[in-house]
Amino acid sequence: MTILSHIEKGSILRRVGESDSTLDVKALVAQIKQDLHPGQLAFVEDENTEILGLSAGYGAGKTRALAAKSCLLAIANQGFLGCVMEPTGPLVRDIWMNDFESFLESYEIPYTxxxxxxxxxTLHLPGGDTKILCRSFESWSRIIGLNLAWVLADEIDTVTPSIAQKAFPKILGRLRAGNVRQFAAASTPEGFRWMWNTFGTEEAQQRPDRKLIRMRSADNPHLPPDFIERLEANYDPSLLKAYLEGQFCNLTTGQVYDRFDRAKHVSVLPEKEYENEPLRVGIDFNIGNMSAVIGVRLNNSLYLIDEIKSAHDTDAMAQEIQRRADGRQVYVYPDASGGNRSTNASRTDIQILESYGFSNQSPRANPPVRDRVASVQALLENGKAEVRLQVAPWCKRTIECLELQSYTEAGDPDKDAGYDHMNDALGYLVYRDFSMIHARAGRGTGIRLY
Ligand SMILES: Nc1ncnc2c1ncn2[C@@H]1O[C@H](COP(=O)(O)OP(=O)(O)OP(=O)(O)O)[C@@H](O)[C@H]1O
Ligand SMILES: [Mg+2]
Structure with missing residues (x-):
């Protein structure tokens, strides 16, 4: 083997960085631009603003706009280094590399x-090989030390704000080479995070070095026809302002269970860890739409293993619980007002549940709603950062309700949107079994904690 065997065929007499590419760059740029929708075009054509933002709804075409922009910036800075960043390593692989490769291939841009x-x-351009690094924000410190012409960032608002704030000035400090030096970031805004701090605040709006471009999901003609409808069906209006229009809006104060986070609370426990535990079933009565959450208590925590939605009446609910319990002991935690009234003419709802052999745990009266909410919030995460509630991923309705129930203007948990039932069912169970007052009942310490 000789040293020449390492050199690409046909490139032996080429100097490093030089290219034999015959690519018609002008035609390529024109073609790329022609295929973009107007918001994307404004974003790729602005090569003068030092710090450029693209705030846009889900599916609006952000990643695609970044793919186009990275090619155009590479062409404007041939022979110089550029970098594209995603929030995490897996996103670099699954989102960026996937989309970018199909973009390069569809325009027949030669690359390695x-x-x-x-x-x-490495794009093989007429002015020389031009490298585009793909990095994660998690490991942003690894690009420090390089001289870059441009950096693009995707979904920057999902990066932990402290990391984004720390990385940003350091990255700007690396833009030291090339002809067009630019930092551009695209994201669906997540409340008031990096995008807001960089482009939205009054102070940011005064600064001449930056500019924000907005796109709506509806601007992208390439989305499936029911994409927007589905989002509209699943999110409340304040979230839709962010998720469809890319507007800055408060995503969290409206959410009743704002301590709920899929990453922390959705998990699968091996069945043998709870197979002998009695079932604890929180129940909300609504004629024609009965809801129940089924959990097991493990030490100080609650694990939700199942849910029942839309049972027709109390008997149907009880039969379904019995079927799923499969002989196990069942404690029920129904809405206490089910002791006074009935969805059946002759017996109260609680009497019906008892007739199936379930042990009723509900107090004589319901606690105030805010105490019930507070006890669920505390189980989701308390002041010591302890997380004591886990939900199995197949409890889809419960997860959705925890995520989406919001406060009304009057400050009460909303009961119109239909996200209340599972949460109420869960609240009866959690308040009774996990709130401080009841947890200590019967111990006779004489100490009452409120
Ligand atoms: N100009 C375009 N030409 C052709 N297809 C496009 C264009 N812009 C976007 N698309 C397609 O529309 C879909 C959504 O675009 P893209 O993934 O860029 O949106 P996004 O805003 O990054 O979405 P998300 O919010 O999911 O990250 C993709 O399938 C993409 O290929
Ligand atoms: Mg994207």
Missing amino acids: FRASPLPDY
């Missing part, structure tokens, strides 16, 4: 990909 030590693409 190298996976290790970290992924990068």
Whole structure:
């Protein structure tokens, strides 16, 4: 083997960085631009603003706009280094590399990909090979020390704000090479985070070095026809302002269970850890739409293993619980007002449940709603950062309700949108079994904690 065997065929007499590419760059740029929708075009055409933002709804075409922009910036800075960042390593692989490769291929842009030590693409352009690094925000410190012409960031508002704030000035400090130096970030805004701090505040709006472009999901003609309808069906209006229009709006104060976070609370426990535990079933009565959450208590925590939605009446609910209990002991925690009234003519709802052999745990009267909410919030995460509620991923309705129930203007948990029932059912159970007052009942310490 000679040293020449390492050199690409046909490139032996080429100097490093030089290219034999015959790509018609002008035609390529024109074609790329022609295929963009107006918001994307405004974003890729602005090569003068130092710090450029693209705030846009889900599916509005952000990642696609970044793919186009990275090619155009590479063309404007041939022979110089650029970098594209995603929030995490897996997103670099699953989102960016996937979309970027199909973009390069659809425009027949010649490139070489190298996976290790970290992924990068080399575009073979007439003015020389031009490298595009692909990095995660998690490991942003690894680009420090490089001289870059441009950096693009995708979904920057999902990066932990402290990391984004720390990384941003350091990244700007690396833009030291090339002809067009630019930092551009695209994201669906997540409340008031990096995008807001950088482009939205009054102070940011005064600064001449930055500019924000907005796109709505509806601006992208390439989305499936029911995409927007589905989002509208699943999110409340304040979230839709962010998720469809890319507006800054408060995503959290409206949410009743704002301590709920899929990453922390949705998990699968091996069945053998709870197979002998009695079932604890929180129940909300609504004629024609009975809801129940089924959980097991493990030490100080609650694990929700099942849910029942839309049972027709109390008997149907009880039969369904019995079927799922499969012989196990069942404690029920129904809405206490089910002791006074009935969805059946002759017996109260609680009497019906008892007739199936379930042990009723509900107090004589319901606690105030805010105490019930507070006890669920505390189980989700308390002041000591203890997380004591886990939900199995197949309890889909419960997860949705925890995520989406919001406060009304009057400050009460909303009961119109239909996200209340599972949460109420869960609240009866949690208040009774996990709130401080009841947890201590019967111990006779004489100490009452409120
Ligand atoms: N100009 C375009 N030409 C052709 N297809 C496009 C264009 N812009 C977007 N698309 C397609 O529309 C879909 C959504 O675009 P993209 O993934 O860029 O949106 P996004 O805003 O990044 O979405 P998300 O919010 O999911 O990250 C993709 O399938 C993409 O290929
Ligand atoms: Mg995207």
